[in-house]
Amino acid sequence: MFSDEDRDYMSQAMAxxxxxxxxxxxxxxxxxxxxxxxxxxGQGWTQPVGEAHAEVEALNSCEVSPAGATAYVTLEPCSHQxxxxxxxxxxxxxxxxxxxxxxxxPNPLVGGSGIDRLRDAGIEVDVGLLDDENRALNCGFFxxxxxxxxxxxxxxxxxxxxxxALASGDSYWITSEAAxxxxxxxxxxxxxxxxxxxxxxxxxxxxxxxxxQERWTIEHGRQPLLAVVDSTLRTPINAKIFDRDGKVVIYSxxxxxxxxxCEVNYHLNPTETGNVSLPGVLSDLAQREINEVHVEGGANxxxxxxxxxxxxxxxxxxxxxxxxxxxxxxxxxTGLEQMAVRPEFDFTDISQVGPDVRLTLRxxxxxxxxx
Numbered sequence: 001m002f003s004d005e006d007r008d009y010m011s012q013a014m015a016x017x018x019x020x021x022x023x024x025x026x027x028x029x030x031x032x033x034x035x036x037x038x039x040x041x042g043q044g045w046t047q048p049v050g051e052a053h054a055e056v057e058a059l060n061s062c063e064v065s066p067a068g069a070t071a072y073v074t075l076e077p078c079s080h081q082x083x084x085x086x087x088x089x090x091x092x093x094x095x096x097x098x099x100x101x102x103x104x105x106p107n108p109l110v111g112g113s114g115i116d117r118l119r120d121a122g123i124e125v126d127v128g129l130l131d132d133e134n135r136a137l138n139c140g141f142f143x144x145x146x147x148x149x150x151x152x153x154x155x156x157x158x159x160x161x162x163x164x165a166l167a168s169g170d171s172y173w174i175t176s177e178a179a180x181x182x183x184x185x186x187x188x189x190x191x192x193x194x195x196x197x198x199x200x201x202x203x204x205x206x207x208x209x210x211x212x213q214e215r216w217t218i219e220h221g222r223q224p225l226l227a228v229v230d231s232t233l234r235t236p237i238n239a240k241i242f243d244r245d246g247k248v249v250i251y252s253x254x255x256x257x258x259x260x261x262c263e264v265n266y267h268l269n270p271t272e273t274g275n276v277s278l279p280g281v282l283s284d285l286a287q288r289e290i291n292e293v294h295v296e297g298g299a300n301x302x303x304x305x306x307x308x309x310x311x312x313x314x315x316x317x318x319x320x321x322x323x324x325x326x327x328x329x330x331x332x333x334t335g336l337e338q339m340a341v342r343p344e345f346d347f348t349d350i351s352q353v354g355p356d357v358r359l360t361l362r363x364x365x366x367x368x369x370x371x
Contacts, residue, residue, distance in 0.1 A: 002129050002163035006072070006100055009033050010129045011041075013072045014102070016045040016054070017137060022188045025049040026289035028075050028105075028141040031060040034096075036069035040119035053078065053088040059094055074134045076105040076127075079114035082195070090113040091123070098124040102134035106145035140191070140291030149282040152310050154295045154302060155186060156330050157317040163327035164299065169202050178354025179317045183296075184211045187317060190294035191222050192285055196301040197230035206240045207296070222246060229301060231275050233258065251276045251284075278308050306331055307341060314345060314361040317353065347351065 003009075016031030022032075024046050032054035034042035041064050044057020052060070055077055059066055076100065079085035091099060104112055104127060118125050135142055140151040157175045158164050165171035173180065187193055188209045195207060207226050225244030228235055233254045235241075241248055248262035253276055255264075265284060285293060295305065305311050316330075336342055349360035 030054040070098040159323040163323035165328040176354040191290040192225040196297040303333040316359040
């Protein structure tokens with residue numbers, strides 16, 4: 001169905017979509033390339049929420065008429081009136097002859113209707129080119145639309161013997177400056193950073209994205225939402241997390257009128273142990289249009305996510321040092337009695353970052369990620 005030329009142009013569109021990695025917010029990362037008479041006449045990618053989508057950006061960049069052109073779009077053109085007009089209608093009005101699409105939009109407000117509208121207008125539409133690559137780029141958007149929860153990416157930093165801190169809690173610094181800078185890029189692509197109250201009390205972090213301004217922009221400079229899991233509201237009112245531009249939400253099962261710098265969500269059903277429901281947290285974040293959650297917490301938060309099958313991806317930085325058997329583990333769980341039921345992961349990438357190694361993994365069997 002697809003020619004080598006089709007693949008080349010869609011690869012260009014995918015590269016454009018990646019330019020929206022840190023800026024599209026709750027919208028999917030989409031790229032569009034317009035081709036006519038054997039050459040590119042327009043290109044664009046989706047802008048921050050409320051601004052132009054990729055198709056409109058590409059059309060606006062044209063210096064010749066787009067009539068009769070082929071549009072290579074990494075996600076089905078939208079067919080509904082949201083913050084912006086339907087892109088399918090815009091392509092029709094500009095007399096586009098053919099549209100090549102990577103993926104059908106998982107948004108139930110679209111879900112194939114954009115493709116149907118284009119075909120009804122007499123436009124040739126071909127679907128499925130680089131679909132896997134697009135789903136990987138927009139894993140959070142697909143997760144939110146298909147599963148009703150964000151994509152959960154857990155970041156860990158550990159020694160060669162799998163330890164994240166000394167017994168005293170001291171963890172400054174296990175990994176190198178290069179690894180810590182790399183973490184900022186993962187924070188920047190997420191819509192939300194999630195941590196536990198134990199990390200707030202032990203380290204008093206700011207949990208913000210800290211990169212040179214010329215390297216990133218998050219919705220015109222806004223920080224990701226910060227979410228704190230704190231069942232009994234132990235977060236200090238003078239914690240550094242409140243000294244930030246971005247919003248802070250605390251998830252708790254305790255109602256105390258003590259915070260004026262953040263939102264406290266008390267409406268989640270507690271677990272049998274009285275802890276905050278992590279599925280409830282993720283459901284609430286999805287309602288807030290959060291696509292990707294970047295988790296940086298302690299061993300308890302990590303183990304709770306693992307136990308609930310809520311980890312979609314692991315980013316683990318391994319430093320070339322040792323901390324000893326009395327140091328703190330990456331996951332705080334015990335009682336595993338059979339090797340057959342141990343949590344298992346597949347490596348998707350292994351890269352060196354400075355003197356450290358970054359491992360990227362996904363659960364070998366993860367029923368929650370079937371979308």
